[in-house]
Amino acid sequence: MENILFLAHTESDGSLSKAALEALGAAVELCSGQKNATLTVGLIGEQIDAALTAAGGCGAARCLAVCGEDFGVSRYASDAAAAEALLGACKASLVLAPASSRFCRALPGLAQRVSGRIDTQVSALDSSSGELRVQRWFYRQRMVATLSQSQRPWILLLSSGAFSPWQGGSPALKAEQISVELPDTCKRTKVEGFQAPPADAQTIRPDAKILFVAGAGWTKKQAAPENDAKKAETLIRGFISSAKASLGSSKSLVDLSAQGQEVLSFMSHLNQVGQTGSTPRHPKGLSTCCHGEEPHVVGWRFISERRAINLDAGCGWAHGKADVLYVADAFEVMEKLNELLAKG
């Protein structure tokens, strides 16, 4: 029998993120599939009202909250202290939480404090054998393991996009406040704010239906001299904005910009997918001017439908990895595609 704590931090408006609602959906499902399991909701944030409504009807026996200004920011020391207090108050054996940047930073420390264990980026849960088994990837999405854990508490940070979100219900939860006094040693770090590209330069869109991946080929010398990096930039920008796509890049392309070569001005290493980049989740992905290789391909693990445009019919990454390979000039195809998208 597991005593489950669903743990979430609220957003600045007191709501729960999509990833948090997915973790709640998973917690409710796991709890209902286990005999005598109990569910507690634990919330951390400056405000929590919208979260109490969003989590309504989830069947939690209790809802505990650590609130206040000190807990509105994403900071290791205050988040670890709040999570420790919440876990201490409900003595859960299992903690389910979203794998947000905030919790990925803070909850390993919680595991250490309570002599528990933690797994991150969990992509599936299964308790049908009577024992809880979780799935997560190893070696940068090269292989997937199913594992169980004898140590408790066990903290599981769930990958965003892998579970169905809690749809809400009633009644809204009522929270018991847990008070946490933060010593000065927990306030040495101040969060100053965020740095984001201006709205028109925002190219990373986790919720986009399509990921557009640009490779170093866009900056290579082309048969038609007018097809240069400037033109590439216009074509890629045009596509990203009209298809509302998220922009990914190969490592080679972002490395070129680090070396100061002429490249696409809006591309940074935050766009890089793969071994030392991200592995985003999108229903579709279009690869252009990418030769790939294994470290690039792992960035495509969670892209369901994949198509590629490459001049080279032998393009290493496309064969066996993409559904369709168009052997063509990406400059020409993207120009035509942008025209079609503009017409709607």
Added chain:
Amino acid sequence: MTTNGFQIVVCASLVPDPLQTLEPASGQGTPTLKNEAMLPAVLDPWAAHSLYEAAHLAKNVPGSKVYLVSLAPKAKLQQLMMTVAQKVPFELVALDGSASGFTDAFEVAAALASAIEKIPGLDRSRLLLFGGCSSASRDAGVTMQLVGERLGILDQFLAVDELKVQSDGSLRILERIEGGRYQVSVCSGAPAMLAWATGNLPEPANSPQVGMQNMRVVMPALQKAASVSVGAGSINYVNVELPKQVRSTKVVKDVSAAEIAQELFEWISN
């Protein structure tokens, strides 16, 4: 400004070269990789970036020193040091043990923290603990926080791309967060733990001089490397498998750009 400089301890192990195809080996007990011992190894990429950032910081803040703490099979580590030691100056603290991705992060963190505690003369008030935000083996992104917690470090940062030491000695840090944004934080100073993403520095070129200087300490460090036993701990691996889907790729050739664009347009739109 910090007058005595930082004591930067970088935790970095080795991983199979990412260009290799990896396959889990079937069998009893803790999983392994096929031909694991034979696979060429590289310094774990994100941790390697943190080493380059550490060296860069140490160069700019007089009195700083870089330690590289590495838990890996000794023979492989020795081989890797032939190249890594030529990159930037550091003092190696070697631990001889498994670098498998299937080891328990808690056991690894315990071994690393205990080795750091034993570094002679380490001034923990000036400690900056560096490492990668996630390994290319276990890929859990938890080890550095566990080590930090064991060392009592309450200022921790994950997926760092930039660290600036400000004129008052405080640390201004940029961490990657959701949606291609950075969180900007200022920490009043050391001690702190920074688990790095890519950072902003290219891989340094090999320098035979740096290599020679490092090797004087690297070889004795390897010789006296304590052997540590790290395993799967309380994890029970039910199975490990490669993703199954090999796609049958349809190759579309000798079709005009306009037709391809039309097909892609329909695909995107539905």
